[in-house]
Amino acid sequence: MTAPEVLCVGESMVLFVPAEQGPPEQVRTWLRTLGGAESNVACHLPALGVTSGWVSAVGDDPFGRVLLREIGAAGVDVSAVAVDPVRPTGLYIKESGAHGSPVRYYRTGSAASGMGPELLSNLDLDAVKVIHLSGITPALSDSCLALVRALLERPRGDTLISFDVNFRPALWAGRDSRVLTELAGLADIVLTGDDEAQTVWGTGDPGKLRALLPGPKTLVVKHGERGATLVEEVSLFSPALRVEVVEPVGAGDAFAAGFLAATLRGADPATRLRRGHLQAAATLLTHDDVGEPLPASVIETLLGADEDAWSAARLTDEGVLT
Structure with missing residues (x-):
């Protein structure tokens, strides 16, 4: 089988959400x-035309x-996923209530938590373009x-x-989150929200973050609904599109996928951010x-739009409104 262009490594879990109204216990x-x-990201x-x-x-x-089955159905190669005969698949539950939607995780001792460096012996990484x-x-x-x-430390050629960064405070409780500086510093492309960067590094300012993370060639700082800043040789800010939001979960992963796909295709900085x-x-x-x-x-229309047209566009489920 031909190696995929992008290989995504990490835990996925089954998620349960209420199908009816009322307190979770009911x-x-x-x-x-x-x-x-x-x-x-893989899905x-x-x-976007990227394997x-x-x-x-x-x-x-x-x-x-x-x-x-379901990740594979999205066109993702899942042939390298290990099936653990002892540990269970993790799951989490999203509750609904008047005061928000708390999430409860049941992932301690999950199969994915047992992954380790030995996993690499089963992978052919030489032809992969992005991990x-x-x-x-x-x-x-x-x-x-x-x-x-x-x-991050293996010789990786091209x-x-x-x-x-995807900082999850509950996961890092009792662990040293400062290790994120080490890990991010070894990467080629780092993506972070300014809010989580503020928690981890004490600043969400792209310039200050670049000083703290001089190693990666590419740093992307996301500013929520305001937009995102790409820092490479120079710094470039791109405003986000105005969107009639239905559900905010997953937008960061989607942004990463669009950005990585455009990067692989050699797009210019502005196009990578817009993608x-x-x-x-x-x-x-x-x-x-x-x-x-x-x-x-x-x-096509929005990628070719000038700055005023891009900023004026508003996306709804009916299409683009200006």
Whole structure:
């Protein structure tokens, strides 16, 4: 099998959300879906014309088979996913209530938390163009941290490593989150939200973050609904599209996929940022973590728009309104 262009490494879990209104303890019907930062990125890429693979570990259980089937159905190569005969597939539950939607994780001791550097012996990484990681994986266990370190420290030739900080405070409780500086510093492409950067590094300012992370060639700082800043030889800010948001979850992974796809195709900095915004907008318009890409005509129009037209555009489920 031909190696995918982008290989995404990290845990995915089965997700249950209420299918009816009411306090969680009274809900009888739940909808089953799935979630995982790295697999989300992998699932976006085939629709963008980029071959992708997902590497992880799942339990030898129905939930593990669901993950393999549904992620594979998105066009992602899942052939390198390990099936653990002992540890279970992780899951999480999103509750709904008047005061928000708390999320409860049941991932301690999961199959993915048992991943380690030995996983690399089964992978052919030489033909992969980008390895995509996140800051979630090294927080899962010491062995997962060792796996991420091994990927970042191995000789990689022309392969780029993308690292999305994806800081999850609950996962880092009792662990030293300062290791994120080390890991991000070894990557070629680093993506972070300014809010999580403020928590991890004490600043969300792109210039100050570049001083703290001089190693990566590419630094992308996302500013939520304001836009994103790309820092390479120079700094470039691109405003986000105005979107009639249906569900905000998954937009960061979508942005990463759009940005990486455009980077692989040799696009200029402005186009790479706009591709990220366009893919994020498509996800913001749906309840799904991985939405369908916007119509090609919409993408073509907005990519070619001048700054005023781009800023004036507003996306709804009916299309582009100006």
